[in-house]
Amino acid sequence: MTDSAKRFGVIGYKGRMGRALAAVIAEAGHTMQIGVDAGGNPVPLATQCDVLVDFSAPEALQENLDAAKTARIPILVGTTGLQQDHCVMLAEAADTIPVLQTGNTSLGVTLLAHLVREASAKLGQGWDIEILEMHHRAKVDAPSGTAKLLGEAAAEARGVSVSDAMDSGRHGQTGARREGAIGFATLRGGTVAGEHSVIFAGNEERITLSHTAEDRMIFARGAVRGAEWLIGKTPGRYTMAQVLGL
Numbered sequence: 625m626t627d628s629a630k631r632f633g634v635i636g637y638k639g640r641m642g643r644a645l646a647a648v649i650a651e652a653g654h655t656m657q658i659g660v661d662a663g664g665n666p667v668p669l670a671t672q673c674d675v676l677v678d679f680s681a682p683e684a685l686q687e688n689l690d691a692a693k694t695a696r697i698p699i700l701v702g703t704t705g706l707q708q709d710h711c712v713m714l715a716e717a718a719d720t721i722p723v724l725q726t727g728n729t730s731l732g733v734t735l736l737a738h739l740v741r742e743a744s745a746k747l748g749q750g751w752d753i754e755i756l757e758m759h760h761r762a763k764v765d766a767p768s769g770t771a772k773l774l775g776e777a778a779a780e781a782r783g784v785s786v787s788d789a790m791d792s793g794r795h796g797q798t799g800a801r802r803e804g805a806i807g808f809a810t811l812r813g814g815t816v817a818g819e820h821s822v823i824f825a826g827n828e829e830r831i832t833l834s835h836t837a838e839d840r841m842i843f844a845r846g847a848v849r850g851a852e853w854l855i856g857k858t859p860g861r862y863t864m865a866q867v868l869g870l
């Protein structure tokens with residue numbers, strides 16, 4: 625093992641992302657310690673690693689953060705479907721270790737979020753924002769973590785919170801569009817790795833910013849880059865935009 629080679633611990637290692645991560649970790653010259661899946665204890669894993677990478681399930685988050693804290697190593701969390709209580713857990717862990725949580729580790733989506741923020745700030749309230757996403761049939765959470773992060777970028781640029789602005793699951797007699805709403809629509813099917821469009825609909829014109837993931841290896845590459853970057857950082861919350869210098 626060279627000096628730059630690091631020991632990665634992957635939580636959810638048998639899953640779709642876990643398998644993609646194993647390939648990228650090896651390709652980058654790092655080692656993957658035996659990972660953890662549902663029912664496994666992440667503490668012994670964490671103590672043999674330089675960094676933890678978590679692509680598993682929201683219910684595992686607290687014990688994964690605790691394992692990283694016990695071993696005093698950074699953790700990158702890619703798991704989606706997180707709720708408000710998970711944000712509290714992440715903030716609390718970041719008091720003692722470096723934590724990077726994101727709904728999408730790809731370079732393309734990180735740049736897209738930046739562009740959405742700019743567009744939302746420049747276009748202002750006269751433009752309605754709608755977010756459309758499509759994923760494979762096995763995805764268990766909706767809207768996707770990426771749709772939420774894109775919605776957050778758009779909402780923050782308007783000085784509002786995404787949870788107040790969010791309008792998802794329209795059905796039946798909905799009434800006219802609520803002013804200032806950010807709409808979310810979800811499609812599921814086939815093997816789609818990830819499609820996201822942010823539509824800015826104005827009067828007689830429309831701008832669409834979109835990203836297509838052709839393979840989940842893009843998420844794995846971004847995650848490994850983020851995890852490498854986190855090693856040696858001081859405790860705190862970090863973002864993919866910082867990793868990529870955006």
Ligand SMILES: NC(=O)C1=CN([C@@H]2O[C@H](COP(=O)(O)OP(=O)(O)OC[C@H]3O[C@@H](n4cnc5c(N)ncnc54)[C@H](OP(=O)(O)O)[C@@H]3O)[C@@H](O)[C@H]2O)C=CC1
Nearest residue numbers: 636638639640641661662680681684702704727728729843
């Ligand atoms: N941030 C990003 O860029 C991306 C995020 N994701 C997110 O990553 C997560 C995983 O996605 P994906 O790999 O497709 O899902 P999979 O269902 O293929 O894999 C999930 C893995 O997590 C394991 N797991 C489930 N529950 C627990 C638990 N309580 N403790 C430890 N391990 C557990 C599963 O183990 P077992 O099989 O034993 O149940 C499985 O190995 C999802 O939340 C997804 O949305 C996905 C792609 C990119």
Ligand SMILES: O=C(O)C1=N[C@H](C(=O)O)C[C@H](O)C1
Nearest residue numbers: 704727728763768769770818
């Ligand atoms: O579950 C997936 O597959 C993906 N999940 C993430 C999300 O919820 O946005 C990222 C990516 O789009 C793939």
